[in-house]
Amino acid sequence: MTASPKICYFAGVLTFFGQFLVGYTVDVLSLEGVEWINSLQSTWQAEFKYPRTAPALVQNSMIPESDDTQGEIAELEFPINGRKEEDPGWISTVPNRFDARNYKPWKRCRRIISYVPDQGPSEFVGYASAVAAAASDRLCIHTRGRVRLPLSAQNILACCHNCGAYDNVYGGSQYNSWAFLTVGIPSGGGFSPRIGCQPYEMQPCQHFDISGDREKCSVARIDKAKCQNRCTNSKYTKSYSEDLRKVQSFEWLSTNETNIFQEIMTYGPVTAGFDFYEDFISYKKGVYKHIGGRYITHHKVKVIGWGIEKGEPYWLCINSWNKDWGLHGLFKISRNNAKVNFEYSFSAGWF
Numbered sequence: 001m002t003a004s005p006k007i008c009y010f011a012g013v014l015t016f017f018g019q020f021l022v023g024y025t026v027d028v029l030s031l032e033g034v035e036w037i038n039s040l041q042s043t044w045q046a047e048f049k050y051p052r053t054a055p056a057l058v059q060n061s062m063i064p065e066s067d068d069t070q071g072e073i074a075e076l077e078f079p080i081n082g083r084k085e086e087d088p089g090w091i092s093t094v095p096n097r098f099d100a101r102n103y104k105p106w107k108r109c110r111r112i113i114s115y116v117p118d119q120g121p122s123e124f125v126g127y128a129s130a131v132a133a134a135a136s137d138r139l140c141i142h143t144r145g146r147v148r149l150p151l152s153a154q155n156i157l158a159c160c161h162n163c164g165a166y167d168n169v170y171g172g173s174q175y176n177s178w179a180f181l182t183v184g185i186p187s188g189g190g191f192s193p194r195i196g197c198q199p200y201e202m203q204p205c206q207h208f209d210i211s212g213d214r215e216k217c218s219v220a221r222i223d224k225a226k227c228q229n230r231c232t233n234s235k236y237t238k239s240y241s242e243d244l245r246k247v248q249s250f251e252w253l254s255t256n257e258t259n260i261f262q263e264i265m266t267y268g269p270v271t272a273g274f275d276f277y278e279d280f281i282s283y284k285k286g287v288y289k290h291i292g293g294r295y296i297t298h299h300k301v302k303v304i305g306w307g308i309e310k311g312e313p314y315w316l317c318i319n320s321w322n323k324d325w326g327l328h329g330l331f332k333i334s335r336n337n338a339k340v341n342f343e344y345s346f347s348a349g350w351f
C-alpha cells in the first residue's frame with residue numbers, strides 16, 4: 001500500500017519544521033541529540049555517551065586555595081621578546097600537514113609530546129594540564145631531548161592564583177599560566193605513576209562516558225589544591241628549588257595560521273583555548289565544529305599539529321580527558337571557523 005501524496009507532503013512538512021524545533025529544544029547529550037548532530041553535518045561524528053549530567057559538571061567546581069606566596073606574579077615584569085623570527089633556526093617553510101608526535105627531529109621527545117593527561121574531576125582546570133604539557137614538550141625540544149621530564153600541572157593549579165578557576169566558569173588562563181612559568185615550576189607527571197617533584201594530586205576519572213572502568217568524574221571527590229614549596233614525591237631526589245624550570249618569555253601568538261605553523265615547528269606545541277559547549281563532549285572523530293548545546297566553560301588544550309581531512313582544514317589537539325575520550329584522547333577542530341573562538345586564542349612560552 002502506498003501512502004497518499006497528501007500524507008507524504010504533510011509528513012515532509014513536519015520533518016522540515018521538526019528539525020528547527022529539535023534545534024531549539026534538543027538535548028545534544030541525548031541519543032536523539034547525537035543523531036541530530038550527525039544528521040546535520042559530516043565533518044565530525046558524535047557518539048552517544050551518557051545522559052545529561054551538566055548540573056554535576058557545575059557542582060564539580062574547584063577553587064585553588066589562596067594562602068601562599070609563590071602565586072604573586074601580577075607585580076613582576078615579564079620580558080616580551082616576540083616570536084623570535086630573527087632566530088636562524090626559525091622554520092619558515094611549513095608542510096600542509098604536521099603531527100609533532102611523528103616529527104623526526106623530535107623523536108627523543110615523542111613520549112612527552114604524545115602524553116594524554118587526565119585533568120581529574122574538575123571541568124575548570126584543563127589550563128594547568130595544557131600549559132604544563134606544552135611547556136614539557138618545549139623544554140624537551142629546547143634541550144634536544146636531554147630533559148625529558150614532565151612539568152608539574154599540579155604546581156600551576158595550586159600555586160598560581162591568578163591563573164584560574166576562580167569564578168568556576170572561565171576555566172582558567174593559559175596566558176597567566178605561561179607568565180607563571182617565568183617564575184618557575186618543578187617537574188611532576190600525572191597521578192600515577194608518581195614521576196618528578198610534584199605529581200598531579202587529582203585521580204583520573206571517567207569524564208564523559210559511564211561505560212568505563214574509572215570512577216565517574218561527576219561523583220569523584222575534589223580536594224582543594226594546596227600550594228607546596230617542597231617535592232611531594234618522596235622518591236624524587238632533587239630539591240624543590242633546584243628543580244624549578246623557567247621560561248624566558250611568553251606571549252599571545254599571532255592569529256596568522258602560517259605563523260602558528262612556523263611557531264609549532266620551530267619551538268614545539270602551543271596552547272589554545274575555546275568555548276566548550278555540550279556537543280564537544282560527544283565528539284568521537286572527524287573535524288569538530290560547534291553545532292549546539294549549552295555553554296560549559298572556556299577550555300584549554302595543547303595544539304600539536306594541523307592538516308586537512310575531507311577538504312576541512314583542522315588543528316590537531318591533545319585534550320586532558322584521558323585516552324578513552326575522542327580520538328584516543330585527541331581531537332581535530334576546524335581551522336575554518338569552528339564557531340568556538342579557537343582561532344584567536346593561541347599562546348606559548350620560550351625556554
Ligand SMILES: *[C@@H]1O[C@H](CO)[C@@H](O)[C@H](O)[C@H]1NC(C)=O
Nearest residue numbers: 092255256257258259260262
Ligand atoms: C601570514 O604570515 C605569512 C608568513 O609570515 C605571510 O607571508 C602572510 O602574508 C601572512 N598572512 C596574512 C593574512 O597576514
